[in-house]
Every structure is written in C-alpha cells, then in structure tokens.
Amino acid sequence: MEFVKKEEFMIEKKEDTSIKVINTITMVTFYMGDFLFGIPASKVMEINKEIDITPVPLSDEHILGIMNLRGQIVTVMNLAKKLKIDLKITPKLNLIIKDEGEAPVSLVIEEIGEILEIEPSKLERVPDKLEGLSKEYIKNVYQLPDKLLLILDIEKVIKD
C-alpha cells in the first residue's frame, strides 16, 4: 500500500532534470547531533511533524512505539539508539521510510537537512576513524565541501 501521491517531495522533479547531465542519486539528508546522514530520496515517503507515539511495552529498546499514519500502523524507531549515538538527541521529526510490502517505518530524527544530488562514483568507504556511532549501519560516506555525509544502510536499519 503506497501512498504514491504523498511523495510530493521535489524528488521526482530533480531526477527528471538531472538525467541529461550525469546519473546522480537524490539524497534526503538529516542531522542527529553533529552527524549528517543521507537516505536515498526514493526510500522516503514523507516527513511528518506530528509526533504522537503510543509506546509498546516490552519491545526492544530502540523501538519507541507505534503511530497512526492515516490509518496505517507505523512502527517508530529511535534511530539514535539503533545507531548507538552517544549524544543527547531531541527527536522532533518523523522520517517515514517505505518498507517493501509492509507498513512504513518511522525514524525519529532531530533536524532535516538539504536535498542533495550525489554522484555515486564519488562515494567512499567508511573511514576507520569514524567514531561515536555503530558503523555497521553506515554503507558509505560522501565528502561534502564542509561536512562528511554518512549514507545510511536503510535496508539494514529497518530489516534487522
């Protein structure tokens, strides 16, 4: 069940214009503490401010609970806990991720960043010196002029 129309994000348009030039990937970026993360825009369903989460007692620590997204039960994940980020994070937004064949999943994030076009050829391996979070969920890194973008292995995050 996909709410195709809700993807009004500029994702589609950008892709259209970029096709002519180089083959790039559109990334939705967001902040958690000092870290800047990226998720392919094609995976993102919507970003949602309403945080009315019903806790599910006895569930895993990194599960915050469930929420009602237009009649669908969406599982809400505490991404900071999942990635073991030892910074104090104040969740403000729900980043709703599509999950093939299942109900969507929400990751609570602190702040949304820009929508970026990245060139796949410039993706780099995760450096060893990256610290302060669990590296197993980071697929690649991408050097931005002023910052390092951490590309999240979103499949792994939600399937684990």
Add this chain to the structure above:
Amino acid sequence: MNFDEDILQDFLVETKEGITRLEEGFIELEKDPKKVEVLKELFRTMHSLKGASGFFGFKTLESIAHFSEDILSKLRDGLIELEEDIVDILLKAVDYIKYIIGYIEENKAEPVEDKILDFLVELSNFNEKLKKRIHEKPIEKVLEEELERKVEEKKETAEEKIEEKKEVKLAEEIKEEKEEIVVSPQVELAETHIKVDVRLLDQLMNLAGELVLARNRVVQLSQKTMDEDLTRSVQILSMITTEMQETIMKTRMQPIGSIFNKFPRIVRDLAKALGKKVNLHLEGTETELDRSIIEAIKDPLTHLIRNAIDHGIEIPSERVQLGKPQEGTLILRAYQEGGQVVIEIDDDGRGIDIEKIKKKALEKGFISYEEAEKVSEKELLNLIFKPGFSTTETVTQLSGRGVGMDVVKANIEKLGGSIEINTILGKGTNVKIKIPLTLAIIPALIVASKEYRYAIPQVNLKELVNVDPEKDLLKVGNNEFYRLRGEIIPVLRLSEVLKEDGETKEQRNLVILNTGERFIGLLVDKIFASEEIVVKPLGRWFKNIPIYSGATIMGDGKLALILDVIGLSQFVGISIEEIEKKYESTTVKIKTSSEETIILLLFDIGEDRFAIPIALISRLDKIKADEIKISGGKEIIIYRDEVVPIIRLENYIPLKGMLSQESYNVLFFTERRKTCGILCTNIVGTLETTPEIEQGIYNYSGILGHKIIDGKTVLFIDIYKIIEMYDPDWFIVKVEKESMTKRVLLVEDSPFFRGMIKNYLTGVGYKVEAVENGKEALNKLASEKFDLIITDLEMPEVDGFELIKEIRATPDYKNIPIIVVTSLAGEDIRRKVLEIGANSYEVKLNREKLLVEMERLLS
C-alpha cells in the same frame, strides 16, 4: 435439438467455404497486416459462423467463433496491432473449427473433449490479455479510433444486413430466435465483473476507517457550533460514511461456496478409496465470509470431512445390516447466526463411541479411573481435541494418526471461532464450527493501564469483577489468586506484565479471561466500554512479544494495542506450577492452615456475639415478632409458603438470651430441603479470617471454640450440634444401616473444621477418630483399622499430599478410600490429588455432598 438434415448440410457446406476463406485470409494478412479489407472479410466470415452455430446449438463452436470474432473486431478497428501471437491463436482457432465441423459431419453432434475446452479457456484468456493491451494505450488515440470505428460500423451494419438476407433463405422462420442466441451471456458477465487487487481493497478499507475518524471529529465540531444547516449536512455525511464503510467491507466478502465446491470431488475420491458410498449435500453456499477467513477455514474443514467419511460413515454392507440406506449422507451446511457464521458437518454414520473414548483416555492416561466415573460425555468428547488422541483402532492413511483434531481446534480458535461436537452412537455426528464474519472488525473491551488503552477481544472475556486487591486477592509467594465461586484463578496485574514503572493506583477492576484452557484474572486500572475495533497488524519488531495480537485505532485517532489472552496466560504458566510444587513439598509450610480463610457471619444474641461460616447459611431475613407462631409446642414461622421451625440458641447454650423485640433477624439453614431458622438480635456483618480458634473456656455442646475479634469474644457455633439438640431426628433421613458402625479417620489441623466435621459425621452415625496432621494419621493407621479416611491438604509435619502417597504406597491401607476435603477448590489441585490416589475431592463446608460421597465410597 431436432433440425432438418438439409439445413445442417447447407450449414456444413457454407462453413467449409468459410474455413477456406479464413485460412487464405490469415496468410494474406501475415504478408500485409494493414489490409483492412481482408480483416473485414475475416470478421464477417467469423460472424456468420458464430450466428449459424448458435442457431444449431453448437455451443463450443459458437464460443470459439465468438472470441475469434472479438479479436478480429479489435484488429479491424485498429485497437491492437496484428502480432505473431494473434495470428497464431487465430489459426489455431480455425484448426479447431475445422476439427469440430468434421466431427459434426460424421456424428451430427459436437464433440465433447477436454482439449477443446482447454483451448476455449486459452482463447478467452488471450482475449482478456488483448483488452489490457488496449487500456495501456493513451486515451486520445483510442478516442480517435473510436470515432473512426463508429463510421465503419455504419457501413458494417449495412453490409451485415445483406449477409443476413442470405441466411434468411436458410432459416427464415427462426430468424428472431437466432439473434437472441448471438448475444452470449458470457459477454455480459465480462462487463459486470472486474478483477481487483486485494491490496487495493485493503487500502480502501483503511481509508474508510480514516474517513470514519475524520467524520467523528467533524461531528464533534458541529455539535459545538450548533449551526442547524451544518448539523444537517454532517448527519448526511455521517450516514454516507457508515454506508460506504459497510459497502467496502462487503467487497472483501466471498461466498463460502468457493471452498464448499471443492468438496464434492474430495468426497467422491475418498469414498471410492474407502469403498464407501457417500452423498454430499451442500447447503448455504451463498453465505458470505471475509476472504481471509475463507482461506483459513479450508484445511480444518477438509480434515473434518475426511474424518466424517473415514471414521463416521460405514461401508455399504454394514449400513444395510443396520437398516440404513446404502448411501451415507454427509451435509455441509453454512448459515449466519448473530454476527457469526456457523458451519456444520453432519453425517449419518456410526457416531462416536463414548465408551471407546473413555477406554482410550484411561489407557493413554488422559484421565484417571476416578475421573472416568464422573466425567461427562461432553468432557469425554472434548478429549478428541487433545494432542495425541485418536479413536480409530486401525489408523488409516487417509485421516492420519489423530494429529489432526487438536490442530483443527487450534486453527479455528486462532480465527476467534469455536468448535463443538454432538454425536449419537449409531446415528451420526454433527460438528459445529462458529466463526466470526470477519477478522478485520471484532468486538473488544477497552481497558487502560496508566494513560494508555488496550483492547481485549470479547471472545476471550468471561466476566468483570470489582475487587478490593487488599482483601480479595490471595497471595502465595509473589503470585496472586482470586477465588471465583470456589475456583482459584491466577491474577495478573496488567501494569506489572507491561513492566510499567511509576505509582500504581489502586486497581479494582478484575477482568476474568478465558484462554480456552483455563481462566485468568487481569487487574487493570480502568475499564471503558466495549467497542467494535478494526484489527491492524503490528510490524515485525513486535512478533516476539506474545501479549499483543495487533493494534487498533480508537475514535480519537489514538492507538490501542490488542492484548492476546493466550500470550498473557504464559505469564502465569510458571507460577501455577510453582504453587502446585508448594503444595507438594513437605519442607516448607508449618503454619499452612493460616493461609486458609473462611468468611464468617457475625451476629449477636442479646449481649453475646457468635460466628458461623457464611457458607452454611442459605438466607438471611428480618421477621416481625408477631410472625412467630406456636405450632405443636414449637415456635415456627411461615416463610415463603413454608413452615420453618425457629431455634433460639439460648435454649441450648447457657446465655443471657434476648429481650423480646419488635423484630428479629433470622439465619436460615437449609439441608436436604429442610430449613430451620435461628433467631438473633442483630447481624453484625461478615469477616474473612483464618479458622483458628481457641478452645477450653466455653466447653458447651454446640460451641466449637472462641476467638477475640475486635476486642470482643466471639463464640463459634456448631450448627449441626445445635440442630441435633433441637431435634435429634433432624439429620437422620436415610442413613443406611450398614455404615452406622463404619470407622472414619479424620485428618484436619484446624480445630474449627475438625470439630465441626467430626460432630456432623458422628451425628449421622459414623465413628470418627480425629487427628491433627498426616504424621498422627499414619501412627493411628498403624494401630487401628479404618473404613475411610478424610483428610485436609494443608497441614504441618506431614501434609495431605504426602499422607495420600504414603497410604497408597503401603499394602495394608492402600485400599482404604480417601476423601480430600479442602478450602482450596481448584481444578488443578483436584486433578493433582486424584492423580496421586485420592478417591474423591470435596469442599469442607459442603456437608451434604461429603456425606453422599462417603456413602458412595463405603457401599
């Protein structure tokens, strides 16, 4: 159909010509696919063929021609391009037409062959596929083509008329009829039914749910504004929403016939394999159920039908001998009943032999010999659903090894349904399955723990009890129990199961749940109303938490988790065993009896206070002094059309007695349909306390002992003794001559119960020896002979469990019947004591039943 030989001959000739034209035409087309003239010619030929074969009633031929014509018309109208696969299938169609015509020429009838039917299906599917190809085209183009087509069509009809005129020569008189036949019913079917992806329906269902929520909010807002026009429009909106929701739900419904129709084949094959004759009747195939349930019910039903044929219906020769028709009847029936669908499987076979089940149950140790005597037919039948139980002596390949029925039951219960068996030996068996109409919407009770709400499916609900946790719950270690009408039920606190921190408010709401196996009590903070909820699945992150079965969206848009009662019961699983262990172990418990409590009724006579177990009193009432009459030298009252003798305690126990009052309270005591009343000044109230009493100060007959309660001495009266003093013949109803001299060993640590039981047993003529615990009992047994042993369970030194085991292990006493009396009424314990060798199990204060049991065991 009877038709003129000549006309048929004409038809054949014309058709053969047509076939030649068709073959030539297709080959020409392959060279030049755009040749519209050729297409038109082909279409016309096929059209005439269709009409003529319809007229002769050659259905298959007509259908092949119909589909081919349909494809050709699309080609002609340019809706599809001529591609290789289209030519292939059309040529194949011509081949079949040729074959059929050849057959008709010889046999004057159409061939009935599977391969032709298969091809017809292929052709029909292909036609459907082509329709999809058309839909993929941009709309504008189709519209343009549509216009063109209309122009073409006008020409077409003109041409057709000419064509028809030729045919008129052949069959002038039946022309009208022919035209009717041309309009094949299949065409209509294709137009009124479409295939829809189930996921689309699910999504519609979700959206409808959302709409309901949005509507609810609008309704609330409109009530605030009090605008008349708005209110009216909102009402209409509300109505439409409800109707829409119901309609959408209907889209998910399917007739149960879709699975019922598979059974004739299964039944036929199975009956044949077993050498039986079975006539299957399907009833109520139009009954509708949610599609998810239809899917899930198929396997259990198949199993039950197999059972009915394999175990139920006899072989024909046996049936004839029994005076039954050779052919067995199996009825599969579905109907709606109060929001549920009932499916019955009814056979007229040999029925289920209850005695056989009993035998088997004993052999396999499902029940003890003692239980076997008391167990009801229903309970025995239910054993069929236990894992590892099968009644056929020779296990057949077809119904398997009896692994099925427990799985059948589990599957049906998973759907929120129930299963019930009724059987008459020699006459047949009826299996009744009740299942909800839909899994998606179920009635549930909404409860709360802290500020969050939870839903409990109504099917698991037994009753609601308001309790005072401090007083009404029994504590054993960390486990709590509640006594519901004698049965001990483990209690869970929802907030503890959910491991919620923070202060717990006083929880007074106990929800009694039925897990199918047993009852459990769930203590919750709050109980709301019962609601229809839409069940939504939880994500995979919650699959390992057994206590949830889903979530639902409440009217205010907030979520509530749905509790899984079976999952919840796992939280008590360990503690039940623990409590049993506790009863078994000999090392702990010295003051066991202190945990035993009884509810006492306190009452005053003059200045003296008395206590009596409330369980012994059948009624309490107030009477006026002038209602007391003297009859035959005794005081009586007329109470509910019955003469009830009145007893004044002061006549039998040295008391000050009471002054005459305007009205009195009466305690009624009823046994074996005889009632007497005890007069008292006033009722003080009830008190739950341990049965420990002190003895020695008030050594009167009729007083068991005393206890200081609230600073006042309370005398515990022995009602049996007092009634006996009033009328020595009161209890002597039908005590048999023999048992008068029987010796009974009573093992009971509580002096209160010991005294009372001893008194009433002596009263009816038994010789009673009373001891305080198991150890003393064993000593007594070593030196004296007894006909019967009555024992308590909770006792210091050697408890009841140990005692029974010891007795049963000693050859000299192992045949002495044992009755266990206890205040711990509970199915688990009952089973336990019967297992270790007790003959009977009674509640202490039930004198009447105990006496009956004694008589039974001593006779």
